[in-house]
Structures are given as C-alpha cells and as structure tokens.
Amino acid sequence: MEETLSVTGAGKIPSQQRGEPLPDTAVRYTEDRHWDVVPGVWLESAEGVERCSCGARDCPAPGAHPADENWATLATGSATVARKLWTERPTAAILLPTGRTFDAIEVPETAGFLALARMERMGVTPGPVTRAPDRRMRFLVLPGGAAKAGDLVRRLGWSPQALGLTPLAEGAWIVAPPTRFGGQGAAQWACRPTPANRWLPDTEELISPLAYACGRETEVSS
Secondary structure, three states, X not given: OOOOOOOOHHHXXXXXXXXXXXXXXXXXXXXXXXXXXXXXXOEEEEOOEXXXXXXXXXXXXXXXXXXXXXXXHHOEXXXXXXXXXXXXXXXXXEEEEOOOOOEEEEEEHHHHHHHHHHHHXXXXXXXXXXXXXXXXXXXXXXXXXXXXXXHHHHHOOOOHHXXXXXXXXXXXXXXXXOOEOHHHOEOEEEEOOOHHHOOOOOHHHHHHHHHHHHHHHHHHHO
C-alpha cells in the first residue's frame, strides 16, 4: 500500500519554543547536552527596520549566520564561557558546530516531516531535529555519520544531490532554536532534545526513511 503524504504526530512542531532568552538557551545547550556553541551575527534596528549586523542589505539569513570566517575558534562547550560571550552579545544567533558532538543530515522540510512520520511507524527514534525558515530540516546524528551518508544513499539507489540531502560535518554549523531569521521567523525544534533522544542515532538508522522521503518529495515536485 502506498505511503500517504499526510504528516501528523511526529510532524507537529512543539509549542512555546521562544520563551527563554538566547543567553540562557546557549548556556543550557552546553550544560544539558554538552554541545559546543558559538555566537553568530545579530539583528539591528535601523529606521524601524531590522537588518543583519553583517551589513549586507541582501543578507539571505539576517541574524542567523556566523559573524566572521574564524567563527569556529569561538566555539565553546563551557557554560561559563558561553554566558560571557552572550552577555557581550545578548541577541547573537546561537550556532551549533557540526563534526564535534554531532553531525547532521539536512533535507527539505516537507521530506523531513514525511521521514519523521515514517520513523514513528517504523519504531525508529530520531535524535533532535531542527526546522528553519529556509524550509530545511537538520537531523542530528552521531559524529562521523555525515561521512557515511553519501555511500548509504547510493546503496539505496539514489543520488544525495538529486534528493537534496546534505551531510553536515566538521567545518559546518546549524542554527539553533530560538534564533530568528530576521522577519522570516525563527529556528524551531521539530523534535526537541529530551532524555529519550540523548543518545544520538547513527546515520544507518535514519538514512532509509530519509532517502525514501526525499525521493517521494522529488517525485511529487517533478
């Protein structure tokens, strides 16, 4: 029987994700999950209009990207250091470097929701999953998982590029909730970090439903 594209249950976004100030959230990520964090750019108000601190009027992700090329050197897993960094820049974006305590598999948003619903039916527990206004979702997996993703997808008969599936490893980053993308909205958790997903899945556990969902989305949009 064909899979339905109706996504419920696992596809619902938890409510009340914006109540905590960015500095407190950044510190909590280091304390609760032992993730490295790094402050990015921030939003500035000019003549009643919010603009990215990078100064680019056509910035594609205002308030939600690294502040400079050496952003990775500022990454810290220390709650004390994180508190100091965000005290200096209380509205700075929260960036989570990949390739350290986790990698990530990035997919189109519609495919990501379909994959979550499929994982729920399969009894597969995903790790934390982010959803951003760029209409992409990032599935957190164990470090080293990004390097295996391409071969695993090809073994299933697909091309990662054709599916829009992008592995994120060392040198990359994801935007953490509740960082805002200017007037586009905020990054959110499609699957929140909880005690149930503290132990991240390996890529092998998620790649089949992710590839299937991306393949279905490609067929529907073509």
